[in-house]
Amino acid sequence: MNIERRSTGSRRASAALVSRAERLCHDQNLRFTPMRRRVLAELAASPEPLTAYDLADRVREEKRVAPVTVYRALEFLLDAKLIHRIVIRNAYTACDHAPHHDATPVFLVCTRCGTVEEVPSEAFQRDLSETIAEAGFRPKSRVFEIEGECAKCHAAP
Amino acid sequence: MNIERRSTGSRRASAALVSRAERLCHDQNLRFTPMRRRVLAELAASPEPLTAYDLADRVREEKRVAPVTVYRALEFLLDAKLIHRIVIRNAYTACDHAPHHDATPVFLVCTRCGTVEEVPSEAFQRDLSETIAEAGFRPKSRVFEIEGECAKCHAAP
DNA sequence: AGATAAAATGATATAACATAACAGTCAACG
DNA sequence: CGTTGACTGTTATGTTATATCATTTTATCT
Numbered sequence: 001m002n003i004e005r006r007s008t009g010s011r012r013a014s015a016a017l018v019s020r021a022e023r024l025c026h027d028q029n030l031r032f033t034p035m036r037r038r039v040l041a042e043l044a045a046s047p048e049p050l051t052a053y054d055l056a057d058r059v060r061e062e063k064r065v066a067p068v069t070v071y072r073a074l075e076f077l078l079d080a081k082l083i084h085r086i087v088i089r090n091a092y093t094a095c096d097h098a099p100h101h102d103a104t105p106v107f108l109v110c111t112r113c114g115t116v117e118e119v120p121s122e123a124f125q126r127d128l129s130e131t132i133a134e135a136g137f138r139p140k141s142r143v144f145e146i147e148g149e150c151a152k153c154h155a156a157p
Numbered sequence: 158m159n160i161e162r163r164s165t166g167s168r169r170a171s172a173a174l175v176s177r178a179e180r181l182c183h184d185q186n187l188r189f190t191p192m193r194r195r196v197l198a199e200l201a202a203s204p205e206p207l208t209a210y211d212l213a214d215r216v217r218e219e220k221r222v223a224p225v226t227v228y229r230a231l232e233f234l235l236d237a238k239l240i241h242r243i244v245i246r247n248a249y250t251a252c253d254h255a256p257h258h259d260a261t262p263v264f265l266v267c268t269r270c271g272t273v274e275e276v277p278s279e280a281f282q283r284d285l286s287e288t289i290a291e292a293g294f295r296p297k298s299r300v301f302e303i304e305g306e307c308a309k310c311h312a313a314p
Numbered sequence: 315a316g317a318t319a320a321a322a323t324g325a326t327a328t329a330a331c332a333t334a335a336c337a338g339t340c341a342a343c344g
Numbered sequence: 345c346g347t348t349g350a351c352t353g354t355t356a357t358g359t360t361a362t363a364t365c366a367t368t369t370t371a372t373c374t
Contacts, residue, residue: 138306140305
């Protein structure tokens with residue numbers, strides 16, 4: 001299966017991602033409005049994560065929009081698990097993998113080119129859950145993000 | 158007496174933490190100035206992470222201070238590995254363990270009481286590094302944070 | 315001690331990220 | 345066709361972080 005394997009440089013099939021989202025929303029009786037579609041399309045088309053204000057600027061080229069409107073669209077897309085928030089960048093990125101993955105993926109964020117690679121990592125989390133269980137801690141959400149140089153950037157001059 | 162509340166039971170001795178920091182800075186020829194000492198002391202005394210503006214407010218009770226001054230102290234303390242940044246809270250917390258730990262710890266952040274437990278997790282990272290190496294990615298820094306309810310809060314009504 | 319260079323802090327302004335509150339609009343459904 | 349609830353618009357403000365330049369403090373050398 002060679003679905004949109006995004007990584008450094010490679011373009012994402014934005015249209016495919018958006019129509020997948022459309023089907024998913026339809027199936028779950030969620031409203032995939034023009035604004036939500038537009039925001040997701042911008043994220044899917046971008047090789048790197050975008051901030052809410054980045055998104056507002058891009059949408060604004062077509063239609064006047066306030067940041068809060070973008071934030072609302074982002075909130076919806078996050079809830080629908082169609083996008084991820086990259087906390088170390090205060091930015092957002094379209095979800096590369098099929099939705100409904102329970103395990104929070106690891107994100108490899110390149111400090112040079114800014115791209116993000118999404119690495120599913122179930123085993124990784126299984127190991128950790130022992131430690132967490134020992135502490136009696138009940139996890140609700142996780143943030144695992146790694147900064148560094150991606151292979152492409154490291155090879156480059 | 159002057160043991161500060163830190164609700165996971167592992168209370169921190171603020172004074173001990175500060176004097177440890179003092180020794181460490183002296184050994185490394187770093188300047189442990191009054192402002193840096195004060196900021197670290199506030200963090201060490203707090204059961205939960207504090208934002209830069211929280212810190213500014215607390216320091217301000219004694220002496221007028223601008224946020225940027227606090228940010229500079231935080232930057233120094235982060236570089237010296239005396240504190241951690243909790244990105245999912247935009248806040249900072251004193252480092253519980255001996256300094257010089259290379260492996261980034263996992264932080265268990267309680268959504269109810271707000272406390273943070275710092276869990277060193279070397280094994281955890283060893284597993285992950287294979288995946289990362291396969292991607293040709295050269296990690297520089299990592300963020301592993303987990304939100305949930307701590308044991309105390311979960312037991313409480 | 316005085317000169318001086320580097321580091322730290324003060325002061326002000328502004329950038330960047332995010333939410334509150336309320337009014338208006340649109341779509342679904344009885 | 346009118347009510348309801350979800351979505352969006354608008355304005356304002358809150359929160360987190362950095363830029364810039366002036367001033368003070370500290371370390372070091374002579």
